[in-house]
Amino acid sequence: MWEEITEPAQTVPQAIQTTRSVVWTEELLAQADLLCAAARECSRRGWVPATSGNFSFRDAETGRIFISASGFDKGLITPNDLLEIDVACRVLAAPADPGKGKPSAETKLHGVIYRDRPQTGAIFHVHTIWNTLLSDRYAAQGAVPLENYELLKALSGVTTHEHREQVPILENSQEYNGLSKELAAALANYPGAHGVLLRRHGLYTWGESIAGARRHLEALEFLFEVEWRRLGSAS
Numbered sequence: 001m002w003e004e005i006t007e008p009a010q011t012v013p014q015a016i017q018t019t020r021s022v023v024w025t026e027e028l029l030a031q032a033d034l035l036c037a038a039a040r041e042c043s044r045r046g047w048v049p050a051t052s053g054n055f056s057f058r059d060a061e062t063g064r065i066f067i068s069a070s071g072f073d074k075g076l077i078t079p080n081d082l083l084e085i086d087v088a089c090r091v092l093a094a095p096a097d098p099g100k101g102k103p104s105a106e107t108k109l110h111g112v113i114y115r116d117r118p119q120t121g122a123i124f125h126v127h128t129i130w131n132t133l134l135s136d137r138y139a140a141q142g143a144v145p146l147e148n149y150e151l152l153k154a155l156s157g158v159t160t161h162e163h164r165e166q167v168p169i170l171e172n173s174q175e176y177n178g179l180s181k182e183l184a185a186a187l188a189n190y191p192g193a194h195g196v197l198l199r200r201h202g203l204y205t206w207g208e209s210i211a212g213a214r215r216h217l218e219a220l221e222f223l224f225e226v227e228w229r230r231l232g233s234a235s
């Protein structure tokens with residue numbers, strides 16, 4: 001009898017036994033173009049230096065998830081650099097280019113967010129100066145507090161500046177099974193959060209659509225910079 005498997009696979013799938021190429025409908029390709037344009041904009045803003053960052057979207061109609069390949073300059077991303085995965089992070093289809101056959105090393109983190117925030121339509125991960133600094137500055141508190149700023153209203157469901165947003169911070173790790181569990185716990189403990197920080201690493205944020213995730217990213221990064229500068233001038 002087979003032993004019951006209770007843990008996810010130890011490694012992110014290395015693509016790519018599949019021979020299937022991604023099948024783009026017109027509608028999906030339009031979304032892929034939007035995601036890639038947002039990722040290239042992040043690169044222009046210096047938010048994904050040195051091949052860092054990863055990006056995905058989930059099609060609301062079909063539930064299909066598309067995520068950036070691992071380890072290349074996201075400033076050059078096009079839909080040809082996206083892999084199709086399922087919510088368990090199995091690769092369903094990959095680009096023909098074998099150099100792009102492996103999904104993001106952090107694919108499991110995307111899987112957790114899609115699973116535990118079922119309304120999520122897109123996820124962005126960036127490494128910026130401000131999120132890297134603040135994630136360390138507030139590590140002992142477990143979350144970055146952002147409060148009483150008008151731009152908080154850019155976050156879904158927030159209707160007034162009189163709001164306290166808590167962005168939870170996880171210790172960084174290269175062990176993605178453990179990190180996935182920490183992420184799931186943070187999402188449960190901070191049900192109102194619009195993003196999660198990895199300490200001295202970067203930000204994950206998401207939205208119901210690609211435009212929503214992009215708006216959340218821009219708002220949070222603005223607020224991180226303001227908060228860091230405020231702390232500096234306060235000390």
Ligand SMILES: CSC[C@@H](O)[C@@H](O)C(=O)COP(=O)(O)O
Pocket residue numbers: 050051052053054068069070071072103104105106125
């Ligand atoms: C270049 S260091 C950054 C990586 O280790 C990782 O954190 C990252 O953001 C990008 O990983 P990727 O596998 O390309 O999606």
Ligand SMILES: [Zn+2]
Pocket residue numbers: 052053125126127201202
């Ligand atoms: Zn990263």
